[in-house]
Amino acid sequence: MAQLNQQEYNDHFRNSYETTPYYQQGRSWNDYEPAYKYGYDQYGANSGRRFEDVESDLERGWEATKANSRLAWSEAKEAVRDGWHRLERAMPGDADGDGR
Structure with a gap:
């Protein structure tokens, strides 16, 4: 899958989540x-698909x-x-073809 292991991924977000635009006090x-x-x-699980194409499925699974x-x-x-999108950017090329 991605060229980013789960520990590196977690560490990145643990160190930055409070500075994101969506962070809630x-x-x-x-x-x-x-x-x-x-x-x-x-x-x-949705390799090659755009986030927007699976968003409703993700919403249903969140709870x-x-x-x-x-x-x-x-x-x-x-x-x-x-x-x-962090994982997508770690992939070579544009895995889902959406330009990001």
Whole structure:
């Protein structure tokens, strides 16, 4: 899959999630980590597809996947997308053909 292992991926987001535009004051790593993990796992499961093409499927799966996160899908979606695109950028070429 991606040329980025899960530990490097987690470390990147753990060190930067509080500076993202979607970060909500009062939320912790424990709220965001499941969203990034979901993005990581689902990118691999949907290889070659665009985030936008599977977004409704991801939304349906979030409640069962979010563990102890307090984020609703509307709050988690951008973190999942951010994680998805980080993996996509680690791939050689444009894996899903969307120019990102």
